[in-house]
Amino acid sequence: MSENPAFDTIQGEIDQNDVVLFMKGTPVFPQCGFSAAVVQVLTHMGVKFKGVDVLADEAVRQGIKEFSNWPTIPQLYVKGEFVGGCDIVREMFEAGELQETLKDKGIETVAA
Amino acid sequence: MSVSRRIEEKLIAALAPAGLEVVDQSDQHAGHAGARPEGESHFAVIIVAEAFRGRNRVDRQRLVNAALRDELAGPVHALSIKALTPEEAEATA
Numbered sequence: 001m002s003e004n005p006a007f008d009t010i011q012g013e014i015d016q017n018d019v020v021l022f023m024k025g026t027p028v029f030p031q032c033g034f035s036a037a038v039v040q041v042l043t044h045m046g047v048k049f050k051g052v053d054v055l056a057d058e059a060v061r062q063g064i065k066e067f068s069n070w071p072t073i074p075q076l077y078v079k080g081e082f083v084g085g086c087d088i089v090r091e092m093f094e095a096g097e098l099q100e101t102l103k104d105k106g107i108e109t110v111a112a
Numbered sequence: 113m114s115v116s117r118r119i120e121e122k123l124i125a126a127l128a129p130a131g132l133e134v135v136d137q138s139d140q141h142a143g144h145a146g147a148r149p150e151g152e153s154h155f156a157v158i159i160v161a162e163a164f165r166g167r168n169r170v171d172r173q174r175l176v177n178a179a180l181r182d183e184l185a186g187p188v189h190a191l192s193i194k195a196l197t198p199e200e201a202e203a204t205a
Contacts, residue, residue: 072177072184084169
């Protein structure tokens, strides 16, 4: 359907996982400080998430920028909705909004 | 013209900020992926503008990113953005 084949891969990940983080590296071995920061927030909150390593697929690495209309990585999706990148995730977490957003969407977190 | 100066000029032209600070953080990332030997690859922007009123975080950053499209496609590897309305800036000051 879409002109960019990477979009199907991206949409598939977003459809199949409640919380998806498009990142550089893996949750265990992030390859970038910004990706690592988001992993740290999600892990701290006890959120189960799927990490998609964009370094492993050049088409996804470029495609996700167009898909989200967002030029940088990491990018967090919750229940199909784009939440933001590192700055936004950090700001929302510090303001307690991330916890609320996840709760509203029925995502389990460790009770804070 | 330096990359930071270009970032400043483009943001001023696009968003007429009431406050703007562009910080070159490249030295914190020297030698890391995306860092350029000549520096000027990692930036943080704090911008205060009326344009952010009534817009959520994602939309605010999209405004900034759109103004800096060429820089992000070129020398700028990482850009950290804090986008505030004048009232929000005052409240955090």
